[in-house]
Amino acid sequence: ILIANRGEIAVRVIRAARELGIKTVAVYSELDRNALHVRLADEAYALGGSTAAESYLNTEAILNAIEQSGADGVHPGYGFFSENADFARAITAKGVAWIGPPPEAIDEMGDKVSSRKAALRGGAPIVPGTTEFVTRAQEIIDFGNQFGFPVAIKAAYGGGGRGMKVVQNADDVQAAMDSAQREAKAFFGRDEIYVEKYLTWPRHVEVQIVGDKHGNVVWVSTRDCSAQRRHQKLIEEAPSVGMGDGIEEAMGEAAIKAAKAVGYYNAGTVEFIYQDGEFFFLEMNTRLQVEHPVTE
Incomplete structure (x- = not known):
């Protein structure tokens, strides 16, 4: 197995592979030449470069390392290429196993609007909201009048609170929409947005799932990640308690x-928000999450 990552997650994958008697291949940038994951792996290959773009996000360099090492599986870890469907396709096109979900599932769950449609389909x-991109302020005002303010304008291809604006009334819609689109474009390279009802005091709960290639999916545990600062999680605990019978x-x-709606297999996380006895699908992370050890 070649691990297309570095640091903590690369070390974890190497440790798990070693327990299973599987040989591992590390890749590294110039700066990570002496890193722990490089020393622990059975083989290691230089990607060149010092930035992520020159190394861990350099598809050609990683494909070369696969070729040189003869690796027959690639584990993307989290971050970097873990949610890049094109990279997954490039790996499978070489006849190498992609240790992750199907590229089609990454595509569909990677966009917040199509993921909402998939959740509905399943x-x-x-959460009440649009299942198409919003292009005019009037659409947001109409939505707010129908479902009540406040509403949240969100970047369709974003996350981590970037490109998200909460609007309290119709007068603020245009400015908030412009701001959300500018931020989304700057952080994610795309400015598509959608709108949904803003829950004022929800809990944020995620469910760890694991699927196989025979259509079986199980949920392993919940994690409560409601303790956040600027939409970034600070503390997680498992399981999420006190939610009611x-x-x-x-x-x-x-x-x-x-x-199951997207034919998912491998590890993944489905996020929900919970308030007043009701819960709603928020998004799906089509990869192993940083927080998976909390569940373990």
């Missing part, structure tokens, strides 16, 4: 429905 509840089980079943 029968998972979603049967809520955790229902959330787990909804996560399985969302995953």
Whole structure:
């Protein structure tokens, strides 16, 4: 297995592979030449360059390392190429196993609007919102009048609170929309947005799922990640407690429905928001998450 990553996650994958008697291949940038993951792997190949773009995000360099090492599987870890469907396709095109979900699932769940459609298709509840991109301020005002303010304008291809603006009334819509689009374009290179009802005091709960290639998906545990600063998670704990009878089980079943809707396999995380006894699908992370050890 070649691990197309560095640091903590590369070390974890190497350790797990070693327990299974599988040989590992590390790749590294110039700056990571003496890093722990390089020393622990059975083989290591230089990608060249010192920035991520020159090394861990350099498809050609990684494909060369696969060729040189004869690796027959690639583990992307998290970050870098882990949610890049084109990279996954480039790996499988070489006849090498991609240790991740199907590229089609990455595509569909990678865009917040199509992921909401997939969740609906699978029968998972979603927050009231648009299932198409919003292009005019009037659409947002009409939505707010129908479902009530506040509403959240969100970047369709974003995350981490970037490109998200909460609007309290119709007068602020145009400015917030412009701001959300500028931010989305700057951070994610795309400025498509959508709108949804803004829940004022929800809990943020995610469900760890694992699927195989025979259509079986199980949920392993919930993680409560409500303690956040600027939409970035600070503390996570498992399981999520105090949600009321049967809520955790229902959330787990909804996560399985969302995953099955896109033919998901491998590890993934389905995120929900929970408020006043109700929960709604938020998004899916089509990779192993940094926080998976909390569940383990």
